[in-house]
Amino acid sequence: MISVVREVGLENYIIDGLVKRGWKYIDSSSLSRIGPDKPLLYNVLRRKIKEFNPIASDEDVAEAVSLLEGRSYGPRGAREVLEYLKFGVPVKLRETRTSARLKLIDYVNPGRNEFIVSSQVTHTGRGTIRNDILLYVNGIPLVSIEVKNPTDPGVSWRDAFLQVKRYEEAVPELYKYVQVGVAVEAVARYFPIVPWTRPEEVVIYEWKEEGLDSIDSTIELFRPERLLDFLRFYTYFRMEEGRETKVLARYMQYRAANKIVERVLARLRGVEDKDRGLVWHWQGSGKTLTMIFAAMKLYWLLENPTIFFVVDRIELQNQLYYENLTKLDLGPEVRPKLVDKIERLQRVLSYNDYRGEPGIFVVTVQKFLPSEFEELEKMLRAVSRVNPHSIRNRMDVVVLVDEAHRTQYGVLAEQMMRLLRKANYFAFTGTPVPRRNPLKNTFAKFSPPDELYLDKYFILDSIQDGYTVRIAYQPGPFDYKLDRQLLDEFLESEFDELPVEVRRIVERRVGRELDVRKFKVFLENEERIDRVARYIARHFKENVDGKFKAMVVAASRKACVLYKRALDRYLPSEYSEVVMTFQSQEREEVIEEYRRELMERFRVTDPRDAVHRIIEKFRTEDNPRILVVTDMLLTGFDAPILQTMYLDKPLKGHRLLQAIARVNRPYKGVKEYGLIIDFVGIFDELERAFNMYESEDLKGAVFDVDAILEEFRKRLKRLIDIVGPRPKVSEERELISRIKIIAGNLARDKEKEREFLENYRVLRKLYELIAPKLERGETTEYKWVAEIYTYYVKNLIGSSPEEELADRYYRKTIEAVGKALRIVEKEAEFSPISIDRSFFEKFIESREVSVEEKASTLLLGLTRFALYSRNDPVYVSLSDKIEKILEAWKRKLKTSLELYEEAKSIWREIYGLREEQRKLGFDRREYGVYLTLKSYGFSERRALEVTRRLMSAVKDLIDVPGWSSNPALVSEVKRRVAFTILRESKRVGIPVDRAKKLINAILEGVRSVEPS
Missing domain, CATH: 3.40.50.300 (P-loop containing nucleotide triphosphate hydrolases)
Known part of the structure; x- marks a missing residue:
C-alpha cells in the first residue's frame, strides 16, 4: 500500500483501488437518489431488473422494488433481503399470471451488472450519518466502508467498526441492504452486518492475499466478480444458540x-x-x-x-x-x-x-x-x-x-x-x-x-490470524503420573490411545498387545483419582471459575464416573457432569448405578437425551462448568468458553492433537491460550508423542508454560523500553505527574502507542497464567505498565467491551495492582471537567506546576471530555475547536505555551456554557435545542421561548423509555418538532430548506442526548 498519512488520503486510496478493479466512481451529489432517507438508487435498480428479466412488465419491476424495499429492519427482513439478492424477488407476473423470481443481480455474467462506488454519502433515519465509502451493485448498497486516520493516536480500526455499529442503529433502512461492513485504519477488517447483535458478539475477519497487505487484500476481496461470488456462495444466515447471525467466509x-x-x-x-x-x-x-x-x-x-x-x-x-x-x-x-x-x-x-x-x-x-x-x-x-x-x-x-x-x-x-x-x-x-x-x-x-495437499492452513497461521489461540501445557504433580515403564510401553505401541476391546483383533495382527489391565489399575485407582480431583478443584476455583470452563479427560468410562463422584466432594455437584456413551445394561456396577441416577435426575428414559442436554447447557448456561469425558467430545466439539483441559488419559499422535485442540477457540477477546494440565506425563515426552509428524507441520501446536513465561518477559522488557522504568518518587502526586507525561508522549507517537497497547493487552492475558512464576522485580515492572495503561485508556481511548470485562477476566492483575490502579483511575477521572471553576482557576495560577504539565493536564482533560461527552451540547458547540487543538497537540504542531493558552481559553468557554445552562435551568436535551436554535440565527430571547414551547410539546413522547428506537414515536416527535420549527422559522426569516435542516438537527440532538 502507498504511504497515506490522513483519513482522506486513505479513503481516496481505497476508492482508486476499487476503480482500477472495475468499479465506477460517482460523487455522492450525483447519485440517482430520491432523498437521504432512501438508500436505493432507484433508476439504476429498475433499469437492471428490466434488463435481467425481459419477461417482466414495468408493473412487475415496480412490485419487485416495492417488495425489496418493504422488508423489515430486523433479522427476518435482513434474511429475506439476502435471499432476494441471491435468488431474485418472488412476484406474480401480470401478463402470464405465473410466479417467477426477478433477478436483482446477474451472477452468470458479472459484466452486465453496474458497480458503483461513492463517498461521503449522507443518510437520514433515526439520526443523520455520512458514510465514508459505499459500494452499490445495481443500485443496492451492499458494502459499507468506514475509514479512520492511520496517523491519529488513540484511534484504530475498532473505532471505525463501532462507528458502523452506531450507523446501523441510526439508519436501519440502509443497513438492511448492506451485507458486509469494513473498518479501515492502518489495517482493514471486514464483518457481517447484523444490527441486532452487540459489538462484542460480532465476528470480525481479516482478508489475506499473498503478497498484499491488509488494506490491499481487502480491496481485492471487492473485485466486482469476486464480491458477487462471495455474496452468492459464501454469505449465509445461521441460527446460533437461539439467535440469528450471519456467516461470512474466512x-x-x-x-x-x-x-x-x-x-x-x-x-x-x-x-x-x-x-x-x-x-x-x-x-x-x-x-x-x-x-x-x-x-x-x-x-x-x-x-x-x-x-x-x-x-x-x-x-x-x-x-x-x-x-x-x-x-x-x-x-x-x-x-x-x-x-x-x-x-x-x-x-x-x-x-x-x-x-x-x-x-x-x-x-x-x-x-x-x-x-x-x-x-x-x-x-x-x-x-x-x-x-x-x-x-x-x-x-x-x-x-x-x-x-x-x-x-x-x-x-x-x-x-x-x-x-x-x-x-x-x-x-x-x-x-x-x-x-x-x-x-x-x-x-x-x-x-x-x-x-x-490441495490446500493447507498451518497452526501458526491460525494463531496469527486470531481464529485459534495458543495451547499451553504444564505438568500436574509428578507423583500422579504414569510410571516410566507404562509410559514407554504406550509410546512404543502402534496405538494413539489405550485400545478398547474391539481393537484386540487389530492388536494381534500387528503383533503387539498392550496389557490394558496394568493401565486400568493405575488410572482407575480411586485413591489417586480423589487426589487428582482435589487438585483440579483447587486449580479450577483459583484460575478458571467465573471466567471460563474446563474438561476432565479420564482414561475410561468407569474413571469418568469416579471423577464425577470425587469432584462432587470438593465442588458443588452442579459444577460437573459426565458426557459419555452408555449401554442398555452396564456390566460395571458403578457405571450402571450412575446411568440410572442420570436418567432419574434428568427425567428421561434414554441417557443420550440427558447427555445432549448437558452439552447444550455447557454451551449456554452457567452450569455445568466442568465436563468429564473419555471419548465423546474429543473430536468436533466446539465451545469457545472451554479453556482448561485436565488430561488423565494416555493419548498421542492425531488423537492427542484433536483432543487438546478443544481448548483453542478464541473467546470474547480475553482468551490468549488454552491450557492443558497433564496428569499422565505424556507432555514430558512430547517429541515421542508426536514422532509420526514432521516438526515443521507441528510448529506452534503446543507451548510449554516456561515458553509463555519467556514471551511475557520479552513483551514486558519492550514495554519498559517504551515507557521507561518506574521513577523512584516518594509522593503520589509526582508519580501521577510522570504518568501524565508518558501518556502525553504516547498520544503523540502513533507507532509507540500501538505497540504499547497491543503488547500490554497480550501481557495481561499471559499474566493470568504465569503470575506465580514471576520474580518480585518483574511484578513491580508489570504493575507500572498496568498503571500507565489504565490511565491512558481512561483518558485517551475510553471504554470498550474488552475493558468492561477486565475485572472478571484479569483478576490476578486486579489483585496484584489493585490499590495502585484505583489511585490511577481516580486521578484519570479527576480532570477539569469534573471539578468547579474556582479549582480550575487556582490550578492555572499555581506556580508549582510547570507550563508543560498544565498544558498536558488541560489537554488530557479535553481528550477525556471528547471521549465521554460527545453528545453533551456543550461539547457539540465547541467540538471544532476541541478537535483542532487536540490534533495540533498530537501532531506536535504548536509549542506547550501556545497549547496551554488555547486549552485554557476553551476550558473557560466550557465553564461559561455550563454556567449559562445552570442559570437557564435546562437539562442537557433542552440546552442542546437552545444552542442549536441560536446557531441557526434565533436571538437568545426567541431561542429560550421556542425551546420551552418545543420541549413541552414533545415531553410526553421523549420521556418514554426506548422512544428513539420506536419508528412510530420518532415519526410523531418529528411531526411536532416540524410543526413548531417551520412556523417559528418563517417568523425570523429562515428559508424552508434551512428550516428542514434545523428540524433534523434538533431531532438528532434530542435522540442522542440523555436529559441529565
Missing part, C-alpha cells in the same frame, strides 16, 4: 472451497483428470464450514449433483447435520438429508434406475459395509455397462470426507470408491499427514500421486 475457507469447485468443474469440462484432493486446516479454523461452502457452490453450479458428507462417528454426523447444515439458511427448498440407515443409503444409490438420488446427504462411513452391498454392487456393475448415467459412472458426484486419517476409512473407503468409482473425493483433516505410513495412513486414497 480467506482460507474461500481459497480451499474454490480450489475444490475449480477441480470438479475442470474435470467435468475435460480440462484435467484429477478427481480428488486433501485439505489440511488446523483444528478450530472452520473446517466444517469450508466443506459446506464447497458443497453449496457445487450444488448450485452443477445440474442435480449428488453430494455426500462422510463422517466416521454418530456424534460428528449429528454435529454436522443438526448443528451446522440445518442451522444455515442454504436457500429456497434446499434440504440436506440424513442417511441414518444402510437401507436408506441403498435407496439413494439405486434411485431412478441406479442413476442415484440428487441432493445433499450426510452419512457415516460405517454404512458402506462391504457385506451389505454385495448385491447392489453387482447390480451397479451390470447397469453401468449399459447406462453411462448410472451413479457408478457419474462424474457429478462429490464426496466430502471429514477426518480422513482414522483407521476405519481403510476398508470402508475402498468399498465407497468401488460403488462411486467416478465420483470426486475431497478429504479434510485437522491434523497433518504422518511422515510414516503404518496401518492407518489412508491419506493416499484422497491425494493425487503428485500432490500431498
Whole structure:
C-alpha cells in the first residue's frame, strides 16, 4: 500500500483501488437518489431488473422494488433481503399470471451488472450519518466502508467498526441492504452486518492475499466478480444458540472451497483428470464450514449433483447435520438429508434406475459395509455397462470426507470408491499427514500421486490470524503420573490411545498387545483419582471459575464416573457432569448405578437425551462448568468458553492433537491460550508423542508454560523500553505527574502507542497464567505498565467491551495492582471537567506546576471530555475547536505555551456554557435545542421561548423509555418538532430548506442526548 498519512488520503486510496478493479466512481451529489432517507438508487435498480428479466412488465419491476424495499429492519427482513439478492424477488407476473423470481443481480455474467462506488454519502433515519465509502451493485448498497486516520493516536480500526455499529442503529433502512461492513485504519477488517447483535458478539475477519497487505487484500476481496461470488456462495444466515447471525467466509475457507469447485468443474469440462484432493486446516479454523461452502457452490453450479458428507462417528454426523447444515439458511427448498440407515443409503444409490438420488446427504462411513452391498454392487456393475448415467459412472458426484486419517476409512473407503468409482473425493483433516505410513495412513486414497495437499492452513497461521489461540501445557504433580515403564510401553505401541476391546483383533495382527489391565489399575485407582480431583478443584476455583470452563479427560468410562463422584466432594455437584456413551445394561456396577441416577435426575428414559442436554447447557448456561469425558467430545466439539483441559488419559499422535485442540477457540477477546494440565506425563515426552509428524507441520501446536513465561518477559522488557522504568518518587502526586507525561508522549507517537497497547493487552492475558512464576522485580515492572495503561485508556481511548470485562477476566492483575490502579483511575477521572471553576482557576495560577504539565493536564482533560461527552451540547458547540487543538497537540504542531493558552481559553468557554445552562435551568436535551436554535440565527430571547414551547410539546413522547428506537414515536416527535420549527422559522426569516435542516438537527440532538 502507498504511504497515506490522513483519513482522506486513505479513503481516496481505497476508492482508486476499487476503480482500477472495475468499479465506477460517482460523487455522492450525483447519485440517482430520491432523498437521504432512501438508500436505493432507484433508476439504476429498475433499469437492471428490466434488463435481467425481459419477461417482466414495468408493473412487475415496480412490485419487485416495492417488495425489496418493504422488508423489515430486523433479522427476518435482513434474511429475506439476502435471499432476494441471491435468488431474485418472488412476484406474480401480470401478463402470464405465473410466479417467477426477478433477478436483482446477474451472477452468470458479472459484466452486465453496474458497480458503483461513492463517498461521503449522507443518510437520514433515526439520526443523520455520512458514510465514508459505499459500494452499490445495481443500485443496492451492499458494502459499507468506514475509514479512520492511520496517523491519529488513540484511534484504530475498532473505532471505525463501532462507528458502523452506531450507523446501523441510526439508519436501519440502509443497513438492511448492506451485507458486509469494513473498518479501515492502518489495517482493514471486514464483518457481517447484523444490527441486532452487540459489538462484542460480532465476528470480525481479516482478508489475506499473498503478497498484499491488509488494506490491499481487502480491496481485492471487492473485485466486482469476486464480491458477487462471495455474496452468492459464501454469505449465509445461521441460527446460533437461539439467535440469528450471519456467516461470512474466512480467506482460507474461500481459497480451499474454490480450489475444490475449480477441480470438479475442470474435470467435468475435460480440462484435467484429477478427481480428488486433501485439505489440511488446523483444528478450530472452520473446517466444517469450508466443506459446506464447497458443497453449496457445487450444488448450485452443477445440474442435480449428488453430494455426500462422510463422517466416521454418530456424534460428528449429528454435529454436522443438526448443528451446522440445518442451522444455515442454504436457500429456497434446499434440504440436506440424513442417511441414518444402510437401507436408506441403498435407496439413494439405486434411485431412478441406479442413476442415484440428487441432493445433499450426510452419512457415516460405517454404512458402506462391504457385506451389505454385495448385491447392489453387482447390480451397479451390470447397469453401468449399459447406462453411462448410472451413479457408478457419474462424474457429478462429490464426496466430502471429514477426518480422513482414522483407521476405519481403510476398508470402508475402498468399498465407497468401488460403488462411486467416478465420483470426486475431497478429504479434510485437522491434523497433518504422518511422515510414516503404518496401518492407518489412508491419506493416499484422497491425494493425487503428485500432490500431498490441495490446500493447507498451518497452526501458526491460525494463531496469527486470531481464529485459534495458543495451547499451553504444564505438568500436574509428578507423583500422579504414569510410571516410566507404562509410559514407554504406550509410546512404543502402534496405538494413539489405550485400545478398547474391539481393537484386540487389530492388536494381534500387528503383533503387539498392550496389557490394558496394568493401565486400568493405575488410572482407575480411586485413591489417586480423589487426589487428582482435589487438585483440579483447587486449580479450577483459583484460575478458571467465573471466567471460563474446563474438561476432565479420564482414561475410561468407569474413571469418568469416579471423577464425577470425587469432584462432587470438593465442588458443588452442579459444577460437573459426565458426557459419555452408555449401554442398555452396564456390566460395571458403578457405571450402571450412575446411568440410572442420570436418567432419574434428568427425567428421561434414554441417557443420550440427558447427555445432549448437558452439552447444550455447557454451551449456554452457567452450569455445568466442568465436563468429564473419555471419548465423546474429543473430536468436533466446539465451545469457545472451554479453556482448561485436565488430561488423565494416555493419548498421542492425531488423537492427542484433536483432543487438546478443544481448548483453542478464541473467546470474547480475553482468551490468549488454552491450557492443558497433564496428569499422565505424556507432555514430558512430547517429541515421542508426536514422532509420526514432521516438526515443521507441528510448529506452534503446543507451548510449554516456561515458553509463555519467556514471551511475557520479552513483551514486558519492550514495554519498559517504551515507557521507561518506574521513577523512584516518594509522593503520589509526582508519580501521577510522570504518568501524565508518558501518556502525553504516547498520544503523540502513533507507532509507540500501538505497540504499547497491543503488547500490554497480550501481557495481561499471559499474566493470568504465569503470575506465580514471576520474580518480585518483574511484578513491580508489570504493575507500572498496568498503571500507565489504565490511565491512558481512561483518558485517551475510553471504554470498550474488552475493558468492561477486565475485572472478571484479569483478576490476578486486579489483585496484584489493585490499590495502585484505583489511585490511577481516580486521578484519570479527576480532570477539569469534573471539578468547579474556582479549582480550575487556582490550578492555572499555581506556580508549582510547570507550563508543560498544565498544558498536558488541560489537554488530557479535553481528550477525556471528547471521549465521554460527545453528545453533551456543550461539547457539540465547541467540538471544532476541541478537535483542532487536540490534533495540533498530537501532531506536535504548536509549542506547550501556545497549547496551554488555547486549552485554557476553551476550558473557560466550557465553564461559561455550563454556567449559562445552570442559570437557564435546562437539562442537557433542552440546552442542546437552545444552542442549536441560536446557531441557526434565533436571538437568545426567541431561542429560550421556542425551546420551552418545543420541549413541552414533545415531553410526553421523549420521556418514554426506548422512544428513539420506536419508528412510530420518532415519526410523531418529528411531526411536532416540524410543526413548531417551520412556523417559528418563517417568523425570523429562515428559508424552508434551512428550516428542514434545523428540524433534523434538533431531532438528532434530542435522540442522542440523555436529559441529565
